Amino acid sequence: MGYFVKINSKTTKKYEKAGTTSFKNLHGFLKSLRFQKTSYLGKEVLKETYYDTPEHLLSRSGIVLSKFDEGKNIFFKVENAAFLSKMLNRLEKEIFIHKIGIQDKLEDHAFYIKDGITALFSTPFSIDLENVINNAKPNLVVTTKAKIYRIVSGSGMRVGLAEEKTNIKNLETKRTYNIEGLTVKLDSENVPLFLDEFNKFNEILQRNCKEYLETNENQFDFARNVTKPIVVEPKEKKKPKKKPAK
Numbered sequence: 001m002g003y004f005v006k007i008n009s010k011t012t013k014k015y016e017k018a019g020t021t022s023f024k025n026l027h028g029f030l031k032s033l034r035f036q037k038t039s040y041l042g043k044e045v046l047k048e049t050y051y052d053t054p055e056h057l058l059s060r061s062g063i064v065l066s067k068f069d070e071g072k073n074i075f076f077k078v079e080n081a082a083f084l085s086k087m088l089n090r091l092e093k094e095i096f097i098h099k100i101g102i103q104d105k106l107e108d109h110a111f112y113i114k115d116g117i118t119a120l121f122s123t124p125f126s127i128d129l130e131n132v133i134n135n136a137k138p139n140l141v142v143t144t145k146a147k148i149y150r151i152v153s154g155s156g157m158r159v160g161l162a163e164e165k166t167n168i169k170n171l172e173t174k175r176t177y178n179i180e181g182l183t184v185k186l187d188s189e190n191v192p193l194f195l196d197e198f199n200k201f202n203e204i205l206q207r208n209c210k211e212y213l214e215t216n217e218n219q220f221d222f223a224r225n226v227t228k229p230i231v232v233e234p235k236e237k238k239k240p241k242k243k244p245a246k
Contacts, residue, residue, distance in 0.1 A: 001112040002098035004120070009093060010195060011186040013202050015212035016179060026163065026182070029208040030149065036201075041148040046070050048077075050140040050220060051106060057132050061125060063117055064220050065136065067106070075099045076109060078116050079220075096120050107134045140223050141169045150187075151201075157194040158187040159201060170227035177226040182212055 030038045047069040052058045058065055064079040078096040096116035098109055106113075110133040117129055146162040153159075162183040169176050184205070186198040206212065215222075 001109075002096055002116045004094050005097050006092045006094050008191060011191055011198070013182075013184040014215050015182040015184070016215050017181050018211050018213055025209045025211060029205065030151075030161075032208070033151070035154045037152050039150045039152075041150055044071065044146050044148060046144045046146065048142045048219070049138045050142075050223070051136040052139050053132060053135050053137070057127055058136060061127060062121070065113070065133070066220075067100075073099070074102060074104075076106070076113055078113060078120055080120060081220075094120065106136060110134050139170070139172050140220075140227070141171065142219060142223050143167045143169075146183075153197065153201075155194070155197060156188070157197050157201075159198065160185045160187045168223045168227055170223070173227055173229045175227040175229075177223075179226075181215075 048066050049069075050064065050066045052065070059081065062081045064081050066077050066079075068075055068077050076098045078098075080093070096113075096119070098112050098116060100109060110130050113133055114129040117125075144164050144166045146164045149161040149163070151159040151161060160183075162185075164181050164183060166179050166181065167176065168179070184202060186194060188194045202214075206214065217225075
């Protein structure tokens with residue numbers, strides 16, 4: 001059960017929106033495109049829930065386990081943390097996908113997920129994977145509400161653009177974080193043919209919408225970093241002033 005999917009890191013660009021500016025500049029940019037046709041496809045809600053044990057045995061072993069819910073499709077996903085952190089240096093990464101039902105729980109599929117992890121990683125694990133998976137609980141929830149656009153150029157290049165508002169909840173630290181941004185994805189089947197044009201499109205987008213800053217941090221690391229516990233350093237006690245000698 002389950003299957004492996006290869007993801008090309010060069011066909012997706014992620015942007016964070018700096019400050020509190022509206023999406024007005026983006027919409028103006030889309031309307032100004034002269035050789036591309038822009039269509040609004042509607043809204044969608046994506047929810048990704050990350051799992052781990054209280055001791056973080058999975059992430060400490062380099063395993064990122066999550067449940068991805070995009071409405072009609074719900075599946076468990078396994079990623080290699082080392083590959084996630086090196087996405088810029090790799091053309092492709094491979095992830096393991098296991099489709100499930102709406103009411104299914106993690107422990108219902110522990111056996112298949114264990115097999116997927118074993119096949120995805122080349123090094124053996126010293127932990128009891130199935131037992132660890134059975135004891136994993138949700139610890140991060142990332143919910144994204146997006147408006148989806150399709151852009152088709154005169155050459156036939158197809159680009160999907162998602163205008164996103166994302167909420168991150170850390171169930172361990174009780175901290176939340178909200179962010180707005182864009183995901184731009186090359187949807188054309190012939191990637192080599194349109195890759196240069198796709199990169200030029202992103203260059204034009206950045207020149208016209210300077211409030212969007214390209215980010216290379218993967219979602220899992222970003223969500224953990226912005227919701228980690230706040231460390232409050234104790235204030236130094238002031239030493240009592242010495243009384244002047246009489």
